[in-house]
Amino acid sequence: MPAFPALPAFPAFPDAARDAVRDDVLRANLRHATHTIRDKRARAVAELEDWDRLRAAGKAVKDHTLRHLDRYLLQLEEAVTAAGGTVHWAADADEANRIVTELVRATGEREVVKVKSMATQEIGLNEALEAAGIAAYETDLAELIVQLGHDRPSHILVPAIHRNRAEIRDIFRTEMGNWGRPAPDPLGDDPRDLAEAARLHLREKFLRAKVAVSGANFMVAETGTMVVFESEGNGRMCLTLPDTLISVVGIEKVVPTFRDLEIFLQTLPRSSTAERMNPYTTMWTGLGPSRGADGDGPSAFHLVLLDNGRTDTLADETGRQALRCIRCSACLNVCPVYERAGGHAYGSVYPGPIGAILSPQLRGTGSAIDASLPYASTLCGACYEVCPVAIDIPEVLVHLRERVAQGGPATRDGIRVRIRPAQRHTAERAAMRAARLLMDHPGALRAAERLLARARRLAPRRLPGAGRAWTDTRELPSLPAESFRDWWARERGNPQ
Amino acid sequence: MRVALFVTCVNDALYPRTGIAVVRLLERLGVDVDFPAGQSCCGQPQYNTGYRYETEPLLRRTAEAFAGHAYVVTPSGSCAAMIREHYPRIGRKAVGEGRGSELAALAEDLAPRVYELTEFLVDVLGVTDVGAYFPHTVTYHPSCHGLRGLGLGDRPRRLLAAVKGLDLVELPGAEECCGFGGTFAVKNPDVSTAMGADKIASAAATGAEVLCGADNSCLAHLDGLLRRADAPLRTLHLAEILAATEEEPLP
Numbered sequence: 001m002p003a004f005p006a007l008p009a010f011p012a013f014p015d016a017a018r019d020a021v022r023d024d025v026l027r028a029n030l031r032h033a034t035h036t037i038r039d040k041r042a043r044a045v046a047e048l049e050d051w052d053r054l055r056a057a058g059k060a061v062k063d064h065t066l067r068h069l070d071r072y073l074l075q076l077e078e079a080v081t082a083a084g085g086t087v088h089w090a091a092d093a094d095e096a097n098r099i100v101t102e103l104v105r106a107t108g109e110r111e112v113v114k115v116k117s118m119a120t121q122e123i124g125l126n127e128a129l130e131a132a133g134i135a136a137y138e139t140d141l142a143e144l145i146v147q148l149g150h151d152r153p154s155h156i157l158v159p160a161i162h163r164n165r166a167e168i169r170d171i172f173r174t175e176m177g178n179w180g181r182p183a184p185d186p187l188g189d190d191p192r193d194l195a196e197a198a199r200l201h202l203r204e205k206f207l208r209a210k211v212a213v214s215g216a217n218f219m220v221a222e223t224g225t226m227v228v229f230e231s232e233g234n235g236r237m238c239l240t241l242p243d244t245l246i247s248v249v250g251i252e253k254v255v256p257t258f259r260d261l262e263i264f265l266q267t268l269p270r271s272s273t274a275e276r277m278n279p280y281t282t283m284w285t286g287l288g289p290s291r292g293a294d295g296d297g298p299s300a301f302h303l304v305l306l307d308n309g310r311t312d313t314l315a316d317e318t319g320r321q322a323l324r325c326i327r328c329s330a331c332l333n334v335c336p337v338y339e340r341a342g343g344h345a346y347g348s349v350y351p352g353p354i355g356a357i358l359s360p361q362l363r364g365t366g367s368a369i370d371a372s373l374p375y376a377s378t379l380c381g382a383c384y385e386v387c388p389v390a391i392d393i394p395e396v397l398v399h400l401r402e403r404v405a406q407g408g409p410a411t412r413d414g415i416r417v418r419i420r421p422a423q424r425h426t427a428e429r430a431a432m433r434a435a436r437l438l439m440d441h442p443g444a445l446r447a448a449e450r451l452l453a454r455a456r457r458l459a460p461r462r463l464p465g466a467g468r469a470w471t472d473t474r475e476l477p478s479l480p481a482e483s484f485r486d487w488w489a490r491e492r493g494n495p496q
Numbered sequence: 497m498r499v500a501l502f503v504t505c506v507n508d509a510l511y512p513r514t515g516i517a518v519v520r521l522l523e524r525l526g527v528d529v530d531f532p533a534g535q536s537c538c539g540q541p542q543y544n545t546g547y548r549y550e551t552e553p554l555l556r557r558t559a560e561a562f563a564g565h566a567y568v569v570t571p572s573g574s575c576a577a578m579i580r581e582h583y584p585r586i587g588r589k590a591v592g593e594g595r596g597s598e599l600a601a602l603a604e605d606l607a608p609r610v611y612e613l614t615e616f617l618v619d620v621l622g623v624t625d626v627g628a629y630f631p632h633t634v635t636y637h638p639s640c641h642g643l644r645g646l647g648l649g650d651r652p653r654r655l656l657a658a659v660k661g662l663d664l665v666e667l668p669g670a671e672e673c674c675g676f677g678g679t680f681a682v683k684n685p686d687v688s689t690a691m692g693a694d695k696i697a698s699a700a701a702t703g704a705e706v707l708c709g710a711d712n713s714c715l716a717h718l719d720g721l722l723r724r725a726d727a728p729l730r731t732l733h734l735a736e737i738l739a740a741t742e743e744e745p746l747p
């Protein structure tokens with residue numbers, strides 16, 4: 001199975017975005033959701049006087065950890081092992097899926113419950129388990145909606161952000177019965193009714209499941225502690241009820257000490273859900289004295305450390321800052337492009353601005369979607385402004401555009417390679433070069449401007465080629481009779 | 497005081513009125529204006545589309561054109577941001593690739609001497625009332641590069657608020673990008689148009705007669721949408737409003 005199973009199905013961003021832009025319901029759903037959360041986030045952040053310092057501190061901790069990642073990962077492995085857990089290393093998606101599948105098989109179980117996790121989505125774990133005859137049940141409400149709807153997530157934090165209440169009710173009514181306890185009949189579309197239906201449906205699964213799969217928001221190297229932030233408490237059920245817990249976590253999630261969590265306990269909830277504190281923060285350290293057969297919690301804990309393109313990303317000086325990301329989704333909620341294009345257009349479990357810089361680094365810029373993602377932004381800078389770990393997303397976008405347009409060095413599978421410029425950019429490259437040559441010769445530029453001015457009455461309303469994309473919806477600026485340069489020469493003479 | 501005008505390629509070819517307005521305005525305020533003929537494009541379209549190597553000769557040309565001018569003034573937030581923020585970055589990258597220490601020096605030397613028009617007026621000349629007269633209702637769209645790239649803050653609004661006869665109305669969602677984004681406007685035309693349509697709808701809802709901005713590239717996109725929609729709102733560069741007086745109204 002390829003690292004990203006569904007990849008070939010994803011069209012380039014502009015094509016995928018076109019349908020979303022024309023879907024009025026989707027646009028209204030997205031606009032409402034993102035604007036509500038972005039205003040709340042701004043208020044929650046404004047409450048903290050030292051936000052800028054917290055942001056700088058988060059950035060510094062992450063940068064320091066990334067610089068010494070090898071050391072901290074070994075320390076983490078040691079701490080987790082000492083606490084009774086088992087650590088597995090997975091170089092890519094295939095390896096991670098194989099490890100998890102074998103671990104589940106070894107328990108003899110045919111089903112697992114899952115805490116919402118980006119890493120397991122990234123590797124397509126549910127599909128891999130299904131292929132091995134194991135059912136994986138998502139327990140996060142929004143993730144459940146996506147799963148029952150045979151859909152893909154479209155937001156990091158609110159995977160079903162593209163659905164409204166009526167759509168959710170219909171999904172629950174038609175699908176819940178196929179997976180377990182059916183939805184109550186009748187079912188209204190009040191959020192409380194929907195949450196209650198999900199609670200009843202999921203409770204059965206929690207009580208029955210012997211194996212749980214999770215991700216983690218942070219891993220503490222010093223103590224071997226895993227940390228999950230969540231809102232609903234379903235995650236805590238998964239983390240404490242089953243006998244076996246398997247956590248799949250990207251290697252960049254490690255922080256050095258327990259004290260470092262203090263920064264992110266403040267910045268993550270405010271950035272993501274606009275709450276001062278998220279309702280549930282669960283921390284577990286291997287199998288402590290209260291865990292195991294007669295205590296609370298699982299009797300076996302496995303940590304699968306996932307690389308899947310991360311060390312390649314780390315090798316890139318400009319691009320590596322994407323690994324600071326704490327997946328708060330603040331950048332999605334302020335992004336005007338995400339708001340119109342929707343999460344599916346990004347062709348990855350990481351949509352929005354962070355997806356536009358993370359996917360082409362984790363996966364390379366070879367496919368049509370990955371080569372188009374760095375251009376899926378106006379470089380307006382709103383994402384950089386809100387990012388709680390100060391990732392300069394516009395800077396990385398331009399850096400990756402360079403890689404697509406003119407090629408350059410990159411690391412793939414640990415090997416330094418020179419990426420060749422993308423084929424489909426040949427015409428653009430010629431145009432950029434021609435424009436540059438013209439701009440670099442003001443005499444020729446001036447002649448071209450005059451020619452343009454003289455031909456202004458012939459200027460067509462619609463342009464051919466790339467210009468059509470402009471004139472399909474917009475008028476062209478009307479051409480002036482004389483350029484500024486000529487005006488200056490006429491009015492002031494031209495001393496130079 | 498003597499300044500060099502960096503008119504930018506877009507203003508030179510498409511919006512000469514903006515350049516002329518800057519000259520009139522600065523001269524009215526007692527500033528001598530030079531127009532170094534060797535200038536052309538700052539290279540922003542190339543750089544932002546991923547053609548850094550194609551940008552380097554334009555960096556060199558721009559730096560050479562303005563060598564020796566203590567103040568370089570431009571009526572474009574995005575071109576000012578290009579020179580201030582990205583030129584030094586391009587220089588450093590070239591050095592990192594084992595060449596271009598001269599390029600880096602040129603970039604470092606030019607960057608701090610470049611001012612966007614409103615910065616120059618407010619910070620260097622120390623004026624907010626430039627003696628303009630413009631009896632119309634105006635709403636202001638702060639382009640992203642001016643707003644977030646340069647941190648222009650409320651300088652443009654303070655200048656507009658001081659114009660005699662001008663009624664400044666707030667633009668809802670002002671800080672949201674208009675969807676131009678250079679080559680984004682043609683690479684992602686559907687999203688670009690959707691963003692622009694929302695922007696002109698908010699602007700129209702203010703009841704203003706004029707949608708003002710400090711970057712003609714964004715205004716060209718919005719104006720193109722407004723004219724296609726036959727909307728009564730018109731776009732104007734801030735410099736043209738500031739240049740207008742009772743004796744010499746906008747042409």
Ligand code: SF4
Pocket residue numbers: 271324325326327328329330331332354383386387388389390391
């Ligand atoms: S890039 Fe920054 S704002 Fe976006 S999800 Fe990651 S941490 Fe949050």
